[in-house]
Amino acid sequence: MTQIATKHPNHPAPDSTGLSEDQWQARLDRIAKDPRMSEDNTTLSRDDAKKFAIPLLGIGVLGLLVTAISAFSVDLRHALGAFEVGVFTALAISIGSLFWVMVFHSLNASWAITLRRQFENIASLVWVPVAMMMVVVGIELSQGGVLLQWIGYTGEEYNHLLKVKSPYLNANFFVIRVLVYAIIWVGIARVLLSWSCKNDETGDRMLGRKARFLSGAGIPLFALSTAFASFDFLMSLDYRFFSTMWGVYYFASCALASASAVAIVATILRRAGKLDGLVTQEHFHDLGKLVFAFVVFWAYVAFSQYFLIWYANIPEETAWYTNRQQHGWQWLFVVMTMGHFGIPFLLLIWRKTKRRTMLLCGMSVYMMIMVILDMVWIIRPMVYMNTPKADPGLAMIWLDIAGIVGVLGIFAGLVALRISKSPLLPLKDPMLHESLKHKNYV
């Protein structure tokens, strides 16, 4: 007699909860009855979002107009440099958020679930900095190399380094690489957001499992694409320079900027009376720990890179630092050591700074400014390098501010609009009940 194995109706589903369908439905009902999950508390209306979005978009468009006009009338290199500072800050915020979403999925992090939708929202807007990156690529290619001088190298005049590096640093391969980065970032971010939003309606637990699988594959892709994008756009501003730490250096800014950005977004939502009891002091505490961790991580990476280059004293490497320690940019070195590491380290190490929402929000705004200054430190001194013009320094700061504010204003405005499109947290996530009672015991 043969026995046929049939699935028991109460057989637990192979997702992270290990619950049968009945138990899962009971849990969903229990969460839906929770007074904190009321519609008013978990959604942001379109009109409220527009109150934030319209001024931000207005400032953004104004800033970009000023940058575009001065690109024609004042200086193309300077305008493009200012624009790139904004683009790479916005890119750091959005792909950093993508990184956190994938980390939360792959580690099954339950504490972050009430915050995860904000990370997903920001990550799904990665198309904004990517589109602006395409504009940068277009300008560079049509002008035959503006800031990226290697694009204009044709091989007529002998340049050993450019010749040796030309299999990687050439226009065709550059365009292919940028397209690959765009597909990876935009693709993963859109898919993860759409699965998360679909889960809000259907409550299908397998979507979380799928997202975990995609995140596992996505993290190595993210690591490679971020590192190579930072090589292509930032490291090759000086084609002589090379640093194996460069990708990690930019990644540190990504993780830091996105954790700070979500701390700011969550604080604004809490001040607007949303997510009451859903995002609590405990979630802010953990977000603060992430910000603190990446302040230290950034300093560790930045110093490792600087220290080895300083010690080895090889001309093509040290030139990167010597160029930045003269021509009126010396003060940024002090800002980077003390402002980006020293002061926030001493402030964020206190438990109270991380647990008080407004203090953490203030620190996050400060860290965002530091990330922007880090991008200025990377890009801005290269603008007048190897050109006949003398660097005007802070005399032309209005153009730098216009470029940065233009990009970040548009990005922030679109984030505000995006937040109102879906519920403020994944309503039917399998582990949501754990995030609701999350508490730090240390």
Place this chain on the structure above:
Amino acid sequence: MDMKKLIDDAKTFGADYFPMFLRKPAPKFVTESGNPVFGIVAEFDETPKVFKAAKKVRDAGYSKWDVHTPFPIHDMEEAMGIKTTKLPLMAGGAAVTGLCIAILLQWGTTDWLYPTVVQGKPFEAWQPFVPVMFELAVLFTAFMCIFGMLALNGLPRFHHPLFSHERFYRVGNDRFFIAIEATDPNFDPEKTKKLLEDIGGTDITLIEDVN
């Protein structure tokens, strides 16, 4: 700061480790056989019961007491009214000490006492000092975390008076205990026993401190 109390505390602490040199202060309470009283212990059989009881002991104003359970109970530190530890501040002090020692050792030797040229780098270069500054700060912090933790919680110890209580061994299995020590200023043999009875403790026993 009460200096006498501090010295007494230090003596009590040290007497566990060096009984040949240090004597504990004279006990406030002794049993009929002349042994000092360690405290009174009460037994509980369920987690919620011991949790509620701990809150009541806290509200009665006791400070030298402890709850013993087979597993960690969340929020117990709040129910017992335990304040945040001073260990982070101590660790911070150790970090600053390590940093200063690293600066003195490196700058003092290679720049001040015996100026040395290393690889043609300038004397006043701060860059090579940073890794050692970082490492020494971390090392001192780690040592302070370990030894400060041991100093604050009184571990390791070779014996505890509660081990003379036969029933206490079930704390590793299925029983919860609240022990109020005789060194507590609020301790009173009758009143404390009454309190433990009121909050639902069973098998209330007076424990002797026999070395």
